[in-house]
Structures are given as structure tokens and as C-alpha cells.
Amino acid sequence: MTWKGVIIGESLDDKKILKLVKIVSTRKSFLEAEKKKGRMKLHSIEVSDERKAEFVTKAELAIKQGWYMHIVKDDSIVIIFRKKNFEFRKKEKDKMKMAVDYGISIGIHPGQMEIMPLFENPFG
Numbered sequence: 775m776t777w778k779g780v781i782i783g784e785s786l787d788d789k790k791i792l793k794l795v796k797i798v799s800t801r802k803s804f805l806e807a808e809k810k811k812g813r814m815k816l817h818s819i820e821v822s823d824e825r826k827a828e829f830v831t832k833a834e835l836a837i838k839q840g841w842y843m844h845i846v847k848d849d850s851i852v853i854i855f856r857k858k859n860f861e862f863r864k865k866e867k868d869k870m871k872m873a874v875d876y877g878i879s880i881g882i883h884p885g886q887m888e889i890m891p892l893f894e895n896p897f898g
Contacts, residue, residue, distance in 0.1 A: 776820045777829075777845040777852075778896035783815035785841035794829045795819040798897070805886060818897040821845055826852075830859055840881045844889075846896035851889065855880065864893050 781792065782805075798818040805814060821829045826845070830852055837843060839856045846852075849864040853873045860876070862869035874887045892898065 775823055775847055777823070777826055777847045778818070778820055779843060779845035779892075780896070780898045781817045781819055781843050782841065783817060785838055785843065786836050787838050788836040791829070791832055791836035792817065792819075794825055794832060795821050805883070816898070819845075823847075830854060830861075834859060842877055842882060842886075844892055844896070846892055849893060851892060853877070853889070864890075 778798075781795070783789070783800075786792075795817075796819065798820055800815060800817050802813045803816055829845070833843060833854045834857050837854060837856050841856070843854050844851055845854075850861070851864070852859055852861045855876065858876070860869060860873035862873070870889050874884075874889060877887045878884055
């Protein structure tokens with residue numbers, strides 16, 4: 775089974791992380807409630823089960839502080855920040871709240887921390 779998610783090109787300190795994923799599509803868009811940052815390059819990605827652990831470990835080092843990326847499979851999600859990740863299931867609301875609170879605490883706009891819709895649409 776495949777994990778699906780989004781990587782924002784401008785969020786990366788190290789773009790080599792893109793070599794670990796299959797890029798399904800790329801589009802340019804504004805972030806929710808942050809048009810002042812300009813258009814961003816959003817990569818819809820897939821990661822195999824076999825590469826998931828390596829991807830998460832390397833993604834924690836590749837992403838800039840104050841950003842996050844996610845991968846979803848069925849009712850499981852991994853939210854990846856700089857040097858930190860949260861992995862939980864859709865029904866684990868307490869863990870989801872911890873991830874959201876952490877993201878907001880490091881400066882991510884609350885409008886970008888809406889996790890529930892990602893289970894239905896991992897490509898955002």
C-alpha cells in the first residue's frame with residue numbers, strides 16, 4: 775500500500791528528499807490564509823511502505839523550521855515537522871490535537887493545521 779501526501783517545494787532546505795518519493799503531480803497555489811507568501815509549488819507525492827521510515831527520518835531534516843508535510847494511508851497519518859513527527863490514526867483526537875498545537879506553537883497558521891480533511895484528500 776502507498777502513503778500519499780504533499781510536499782511544498784519552498785518548505786525544503788534539502789530538495790534531495792524528493793528522490794525518495796514518486797511525484798504524482800505538481801501545481802502552484804497559495805497557502806490557506808497566507809497569500810502574502812506568494813504562490814507555492816505543491817508536489818503531490820506517494821511513498822511506498824518500504825521507504826516510509828527512511829522518508830520520515832530524512833524529511834524531518836529536509837524541511838525548514840516553521841513548516842510541515844504529511845503522508846496519509848487509510849486512517850493513519852504522519853505529520854512531519856523539523857526534527858519532530860506525529861503519527862496517529864484518525865480516531866486518535868488527542869494525538870491530532872498535540873500535532874496541531876505543536877504546529878501552531880512553531881508559527882504555522884492555524885488555517886493550515888486542519889488535519890481531518892487530509893484523511894479524505896491526502897493531496898490537499
